[in-house]
Amino acid sequence: MPTLPRLTALFLALVLAALLPPRADAWAAKPKPLKAQADTEEVVPTVRLPDTVRPLRYRLNLTIDPDQTEYSGQVEIKVALSKAADHIWLNGRDLDMASAEVVTAAGEHLPATWDQVTPDGVARMGFPRSLAPQTLTLRFTYTAPFDPSLDGLYRVSEKGLNYAFSQFEAISARQAWPCFDEPRFKTPYDITLTVKAGDEAVTNTLPVREEAVPGGGRRLTFAPTRPLPTYLLAFAVGPLDIVKGPTIPPSGARRRPIPLRGVALHGKGPRLAYALSVTPGLFLTMERYFGIPYAYGKLDLIAAPDFDAVGMENAGTIIYSEQRLLVKADDTVDARRRFLVLHAHEIAHQWFGDLVTPAGWEDIWLNEAFASWLAPKAVDAWQPRMLTARVVEQEALEAMDLDSLASTRTIHQPIATTSDIETAFDNITYRKGAGVLSMVEGYIGPDAFRKAVATHLRRHIDGVATAQDFFGALADTVHDPVLVDSLRSYINLPGVPRLSLGWTCPRTGLQVLTAQRRYRPLGSEAATAAHWTLPLCVRPGAAGTTTCMMVTATRQALPLNQSACPAVLIPNATGSGYFRLSLTTEHWRRLLAVLPRLPAAEQLALLESLWGEVAAGHQPQSLYLTAAVSLATVPAWDVASAPFPRLKQLLEQAPTDSDRAALRLFLLQAWRPVLARVGLTPGKLDRVAPENTALLRDRLVAFLALELRDEDVRMRLMALMRTSDTQPPAEIRATGMAVMAQELGRPYINGLVDQLRSSTDAEEREMALDALNRVTDPTLAAEVRDMVFAPWLKLNEVNMLIRGQGRESSHVPAYWAWVQANMAHLRARGSSATLGALTLPLEGLCSTTAADQVEGFFRPMAAELEGGGRTVDQAVERIRLCAAQRSGPPPQTPTPEQKQ
Template structure:
């Protein structure tokens, strides 16, 4: 960070010393945040875009408040060929400026004035051209059915690829967007189109209404032969007097598949408005199905963009896509309040966007579709985050941003799922109504501006009449990494039954971390009382404490995470575990998930052997709720993959799985049934895939192979008969067929994929190809992943399929290291940060950890953000190695 020198001092220095260069407030290129002495006030963006070409042109006009005398300003721009810069001063005087690329890897540039200008309002008009980005950043080009489209993805710092800008979330201004495009194409943007004029032969100019104040990363537009489907207007309500026009936008011939999501959207918006007490403020709402996309979806106000399979649904679409569509739509629309109306001031508070959208998405889903069990999704998501948060290399929720690579790696399970779980925990602590009051105050206080963590935590504390201890407890989860580990023990004292508590950091076996850490934990316990179960809570904010279990039965069982609200893991003594295991059926579904997670955590800590863990988890497999019934599978998959080393040991694990799950799968059958609950559809999908592909159960593989063979049979037109399989099981069926039938199946899927545009069918075929294990065929599939027939956003679906065995991981590694330049070229400067995870996950030996480190360490300078992915993947590999060494396969 460079010190800001007052303008008067600079002027005096330049005068007295008669230096030959103009003095400036900051004469070195910024790394990270731009200096605050030049602040954008508004943008006019004009683009000339033809997706059939290789580049576009633009004119960006930025009004800037120059707050200190300077001879230049710093701004962001990447791969922009600037032809002219005109500077207009406050008095109307104009002169040319010079655009200088200073740090191309970081996207930092400078505009030189030619002389020192006093503080004033300046206007910069910048003419430039740029290539369409090839890595799904900025303004990029994609194809659907061979036809090109252009669209944007600006988050986190990719607006600089589309236009010169102050590309930071703290700079929030209105935008006027104009698109000049071929006459036969469609253009859409954040706001409604307000005019269309001819722009020469074959061209037209579209002008859009001025936006609300936005950061650069929320600017959005798209150009192409888009289909537009009209949705139902979102009716006025108590918080908004005008209807919101709603549309679905998709590639040619696809928009008719958006009617389902359009029909669901009004209920989401109304639910969000009712919660926040604040009407949707962005005028219109378009949902766009992107033919290729780097993210799952993006919350651009007025023009929300999605991976196409999330929006393009048919009556027979896989149930997981139907649920996923609603959940992701709810997430992105929740952002219209937390992220768009109120925006984070800097990327270290990304959780203010993503954690709150994740938390709110779950509330919306529980309100509109309670059968989707978003309450259990929240718990499962938190438990997945705990796997990462158990690493010493884990991020904090509020991780300081030290470079551009840190921004991209902030979009992870810590920010999303851990953040949402922490929010839900403190919501439970103060009460839902009080928490809502605090959220409404926060939105009103910062609407159309920026906010920091203290603003939000302070608003909740004020609403709840909480003091410094509340802020400290909340911040203890934001500002330190790790999972709290609460050890509990029942004892009788002075005629009372007490629960002794101690907290530390949860560390798996083999971890080098320091367990000595304290949080402010809203800790709640459910226990057996004299007449039914009871719940008692405390704020555990010191290393040890105790609580009295009023009216507890003499032999009370204890569940140390009531309602699974807490973001922590727990342990009991042996008697406590035995007692709780006998009463699993008395727990809520959420508590049963927390029970499963803490069993798994104890196993990974070395406190349980495989046989003990399998015994403790067995009662869950008979629970009617699907999410609970499948919870033991992750632990069993680890035991099968890493601990069972002989055929007899693997057979023992498979027998456990067959006894636990095969009768249930057989009862469900392998085809959809009219009117069956969606939970049954999802359970069938999960069980069939796991039993066939992970545990190789012969009966299940035979059933899926029959469907896979039917799907691979060619129709009269020479195309595959993919509709012959249950759409929910198509991916798993094709995977089994590809494994069993070998090259003919692989060749057929590769040929069909190049002719298929339907995203759900493409995903199923990609899944099938990804599970091929034969070395030569696996390499053929990976080579195909680099071809133009596989979209950039689809490539990882193939490459992440080789993690099951040492043999397949070695094959993936050899292929990857031979094709590293090609993979890097496709993934781009930010997505490439996940490469260590992509090719190193699943490792479980010191040799794998060492080769990963040796290969990537000298390449970290080329791939922003990969250092964290490398550290975490290597640590996971070593932890797996330590646990494998500790376990005794004879005790399975």
């Protein structure tokens, strides 16, 4: 079927815009029943409600029919009023309130008014008179539309069947029911769901009673929940497949087994088999780590087809995107590995986040950082062959790019607006936060760290806690105030430390010399004055003994208990330090001589530090190329492939075509022999180390075929793709599809579009989108962009398509023109996440003029973007830094002497 013409796409977008419910920024135009005149002299609360009223328990009675455009609810909230008042503040957004009343402790029923005061859902409930402090019951009857942007309670359709799913984190529960929508308010919930005939309903607990209702529907009453904040509730309603998984057996102090279920769209239940089969082992590994019995009675894994959050840790009811949950036992190693780490992350939250919840959004970093730290550790303990042991360190190194921006934020971010809540969920929280926790654990040891975690959780079971509470548990465990100072310095200071390091050997023995300041890349205007308390581990010589110490001063000489003077000092031994190193060129050359023999984590850390020095203009690019080539043949797949993203940057930022051609030839000569050893198809290495080889083949083939445009690799790959009896290994199929899209043009593109229009396989659809984002023909690339407006593309897939628009850098200028020309239609088609994603590919514009244009275009609409003004700041800064890199010295390929 032909691709969607531009005019048709435009027409569909305009129709869609007319049909969509009003946008959040137009809320004031919507009629508000039961509205009362607010007290104009009172300050309206923003992200934090007053402490004068506190919820004690909710009773939710919702009627959810995904065949309709809205749902209805009857809600009771028991609250404690601690100060006399004639009104209270709570949360509710775009709720059509039919009635509201308050029931006093004496049983008096009083009518109440309801007024949504702010666009993001702060509401005022007015009483007919001032009420004394007491326990009150708030009652509401209302209807609400299903959300069109994958927030709150939203509706999706597939094969003519309709479903409803929820995503309440961070502050979208207020779109589903009137509530106190903050993490600190944890209460039990009594939930009743009424659904039509043929529909199933899933929430945080199992049903305890079922009643028939007129019309053939059912009313399901569920067991009361344990205390939960609003954002951890979950709902799934529709003609769902509910698959019973293997029961999780009793373990340790938990005497009861845990029923395990998988939930998917109608007909997709069989695809849950792999996820259900691996869950008990991973779950028990996690439970043993915490030493606290699982609290929530059952565990459901829900596959949502249009879910942009990837995974959400709702208590006892985890929701995943279909692309991540519906993996198969014979899927690629990478797909299974990504799922296992994600799955472990969400299971970890059942304790750290659900059982003990952050008291406020400013501490959400600890919740997410901890789960990001523990997840790969748990997978490695359970299935070491999945090679997740270095995930935390690797991802922390990747976070340093974001953390190197002047516009980055601190891990512990003050929350003043709802935009601040949105930006709290980025790689500073997840990856930098996890890296800092890994550094702390490495310094005090895993046993002490685990004991501190258990102490923290046991002190706050079913409650909330702050980061300071965690620091207290850590201090009580290790009795080292300097360590807590170090953690505080890392969470309260933005940026990456740049640690200058050397050594001297006076008569008193070996001394390590350090100096620190904030790292900044070439072209950055970030202030460099900063001072961290920084754990440092060093080793004299490749085979020496590692010693760890704490760097507490801006400049410091740290003695080592060694009299011999080493030929080389290994800095950041263990590789877990969150900093970039600044070394002399001679020190770097000595390190490169031993680099292939160092442990993999140290190789990764040193390689990234060297890249940082190149990006800052302190070391020549030829030195980085020398290091990258020296690691090309190391066994560890993640080390061997680590340079690929940086090498792509060097290619794209090469100032002239001849510079680019020379660098490309150098890289081909270095990595073609590696592919000859690994092979396009399985061979000897696969029998020795199958997972490692598959992961390396995946990255290596993509680098050679798509970034270096190796014609031989591309032709061989296409031949494998075309031969029905010799399909390529699963791990390189996505690259093969991308090459076919580039080489075969319209006929192949039409086939991918047909697949998107007809297939319900989420993984296949994602691969098709990835291939379409690799199209090189400008005309076809324009048609791919216009697919954003196609009604058969799911909203999370729209976001995937937009985020991938920078993969072929030559198309970025055309993409930028398209964004400017289509903004009205993009507003109608997408969400705040969609609009925020529009800025991501623009780094490739790489000029100061373009940075000014992007600034001028997006700044006036910053409030509409997910992340607000910071999203604009970071997009503009990335473009300026790219321009500074491109105007720097041209890339230099190493001389033969340097390569040795």
